[in-house]
Amino acid sequence: MLATAIFRIAILAVFLALQVLVFSLELLSFVYIVTLHSWFIPLRQWVAPAGFALLGIIIAPLTFSGLVSTTTHTNECPAGIDADVAGDGVRIAVWVQVCVLVAIVMMGSFHPKATGAKEVGAGLVLTHMSLAIALLVQLHTAAGVIILDAQNVALSIQLATKETLAARWQVSIVILVQLFGLVFLPVLVFNLLAGSFATEDCACITVFWWSWLSNCLPAPRQVEERRAFLVYYSMRCVGFAQTAFHAVYNTNTFHVAEPKCGDNGDEEQQKGGLLVGITYPYVTEADNVLERENGGAQVAHYGEYPATVTFMYAVYGVYAITSLAAIEVSMRDLGLRPTSGVDSIGQIIALVIAGATTLRAGYLFGKLFTDEWHSSQKLGFVWPFRVSKFMFKSIGVAMxxxxxxxxxxxxxxxxxxxxxxxxxxxxxxxxxxxxxxxxxxxxxxxxxxxxxxxxxxxxxxxxxxxxxxxxxxxxxxxxxxxxxxxxxxxxxxxxxxxxxxxxxxxxxxxxxxxxxxxxxxxxxxxxxxxxxxxxxxxxxxxxxxxxxxxxxxxxxxxxxxxxxxxxxxxxxxxxxxxxxxxxxxxxxxxxxxxxxxxxxx
Known part of the structure; x- marks a missing residue:
């Protein structure tokens, strides 16, 4: 078991190193001499985050496979879970929000229109905050700690979209709420390790969530498992720092460039302003005929920029879905059931928020096609991988x-x-x-x-x-x-x-x-x-x-x-x-x- 813990620490250390690498690459975009290299932008914007996510998809299931959550009990361990914390309605709502958010952000990499990520993300902020408050006032029923982590990391997904970055108020709220949840997370975990969640019928609770979290493991193994969790938590903190930096630095540029005319402006007005000096540049053909004839390119207007800014959403999606899968496995193996059905107020609110924001996202997705059908507008699919255009020395992007x-x-x-x-x-x-x-x-x-x-x-x-x-x-x-x-x-x-x-x-x-x-x-x-x-x-x-x-x-x-x-x-x-x-x-x-x-x- 000790070797297994060390192996998981090694895997998490690799994830932590990759997270630091991604953050470092973003900071290097401010070093002029580095940006001159043609390999830099493809590595930073596509290869590093996509490779990171692919590695997570492969390794995360292997880390969780064959693991069983256990409890030592005197009877049938009848302790229930507060339905407003981890009831079926709450879990369904989180699954829907995370999966819809990942799907629409992924599609946003290939078109410049609004995806509804801002609305779904706002709904996720509400459910995350309500869960954090529920856990704060009743620490002894904190079975929703893993759900809290899944929601917390999923909050970063919306910050990969231009429509959320253009809303400065939402960027501020997301970062503050995410920081609150991230600070609260280790408090809950160490309460679990200290036995605060145990009852007379369930004196020993052990669940797996990147490490074995238990109040009754032998001391040597407990130390190793805590180390594994601390490495995971360090990885989450670096990821939050990278996301917060990316959002805070770029939000004002996207806000200024966002068209303010809605659907009423002409084609030129709907293009919005140029996205100058952002950390994830995207270029298009120059507006002027002479520039195009000379092979010129220019920084993209807001309306030409893909709806999704960075591929880091895939990494956060892997983290969130892994945590959601972990809570389902834990509840199954522990035989835990909510204290009430889906008709409790907390679950109904979570389902309504998830349903409303998902309908909004579906409406905007359908609007991509109806706009083309009823007007001369085109779908405007874009190709995000434009390696030849990112030769900074020739086009002077972000210089x-x-x-x-x-x-x-x-x-x-x-x-x-x-x-x-x-x-x-x-x-x-x-x-x-x-x-x-x-x-x-x-x-x-x-x-x-x-x-x-x-x-x-x-x-x-x-x-x-x-x-x-x-x-x-x-x-x-x-x-x-x-x-x-x-x-x-x-x-x-x-x-x-x-x-x-x-x-x-x-x-x-x-x-x-x-x-x-x-x-x-x-x-x-x-x-x-x-x-x-x-x-x-x-x-x-x-x-x-x-x-x-x-x-x-x-x-x-x-x-x-x-x-x-x-x-x-x-x-x-x-x-x-x-x-x-x-x-x-x-x-x-x-x-x-x-x-x-x-x-x-």
Whole structure:
């Protein structure tokens, strides 16, 4: 028996290591040099979680096979289970919620429409909280401890969907409820081990749940079984930390990008905003024809993103279903029955919640087909495994390509095609850039979401219209903007070569000034995109009169900026994007690359 316990500890240690690996891979998405490798995204988003889940499907049944829960009793051990804790209705409701949640989230990997995971997940939150409260007030009847664990881990499944991530209030509630259940779980287990659940007729209770939980095992074996449970609990804590981090970090981006027009908006409005800077990126073909012809790709809009964000739902589904199977085996082997039928209030409530949320999920699934039947909309099935699109070096997904302009900077301070000596110096090295060919200039588009590189700035920036951002130069200036518009172009090789005259002249002057010879290279930077803040006003400070012009923002800049007066608002340069051009001392352009060390995604 001791070897068996050690073997199970080894299996759980493997699961724990895999859980740590998955979490570490998500954290590595913030390490720029790692994201350049083409293998990173497939490994993190698909191979690691899918392989983890497959291993769990294989090993978990083997771990539980041939095991029998036992009880030592004087009669027939007539102790019953509180029906509101582990009655047939409660268990049926949990089985339905978990299985439906796993099924719809799995289908959500292949289409971008709403799946109902948010509603089913909300119902699971309610039943989980009610069970936790029931166990809290009657610890001596805690036969529902394994059900509590199944519900707790299943709460993570909904956080793998974009519709739940877009609901910030639900993300907060799920994390808090899950944390409460996770903290409460070891309390129940150690009460079981201490004999708190034993009765006169059932003095010794032993059930298997990844480890043998019993109040009457020999001391050496009891130690090993407790170790096995602690390894399992550690694995659950790491899984919760990974899920909570993923949800908290991404929820605001999904919330901002989610379309607010419902079914009434046009096709463009229903696409929503771009999902920029999330930890599980997904790309589509570029909106612009010219970009597509050049093999370009872009970060997906909310409406184009698959309904399911990550495959980690499969791992949590395996954990939840395994725990549910364990409670069924334990009740069968112990001969335990609920104290009442399914007509108790607690069971009826659980069944109603499960039934209502399941009907909602079924309605949304059917709506996928009725929308296509009654309108010109397509089902929009998507393929989640797009390996070739995740070459970060070529498409710049999740790279900080924009630099914040000093606040305030007039729009005329910089032009598309301008060449700079330094990324932070807006003084062009040539007088005027060449005219940009019409076929390389993209139409202006409004920016609905933008995120800063947090390690560079002290602020996290989310742009909405209207919105507020803080000056990167001073800690006490806030600017209100009505909208943010981006202007971009893709310079052709011919344009850059033709522009080399101005670049080379500047390079020659730099080379002479620094004494560089022909073997020395010099990098210059061309502006290929700008973000223009329209309708800019300054937020009033305490005691300041609204509607007057501010005399001075800082000692470095002294603009005439209206205070909270839209009629006198102005447009300012908000950010700019660069490409790096390497010029040899002999004036030849040797390399052109996207520059990705800015402040904004």
């Amino acid at each position: 900080a390509t924009y630099f914040l302009a000093p606040v305030p900077t007039p729009v005329s301070a910089i032009k598309l095609g301008a060449v700079l000596k330094s990324p932070r110096d807006l003084t062009p090295v040539a007088e005027d850039p060449l005219d940009i060919p019409a076929d390389s200039l993209f139409p202006p588009h409004q920016v609905v979401n933008s995120k800063t590189r947090q390690t560079v700035l002290r602020v996290v920036l989310s742009i909405l219209a209207p919105s507020t951002f803080k000056s990167p130069l001073t800690s006490n200036v806030h600017i209100n903007i009505a909208s943010l518009v981006a202007l971009t172009f893709r310079p052709s090789d011919e344009y850059i070569q033709e522009h080399t005259t101005g670049i080379s002249g500047a390079a020659r002057r730099i080379a002479h000034a620094t004494g560089n010879n022909k073997k020395m290279n010099k990098r210059l930077f061309m502006v290929t995109g700008v973000k223009i803040a329209q309708g800019v006003t300054r937020a009033p400070e305490e005691g300041e009169e609204v509607g007057v012009a501010a005399a001075q923002l800082t000692h470095e800049t002294a603009p005439e900026m209206p205070v909270d007066n839209p009629e006198n608002s102005q447009d300012l340069l908000f950010a700019y994007r660069l490409i790096a051009i390497t010029v040899r001392g002999d004036l030849a352009v040797t390399n052109i690359s996207r520059y990705t060390y800015g402040d904004l995604f």
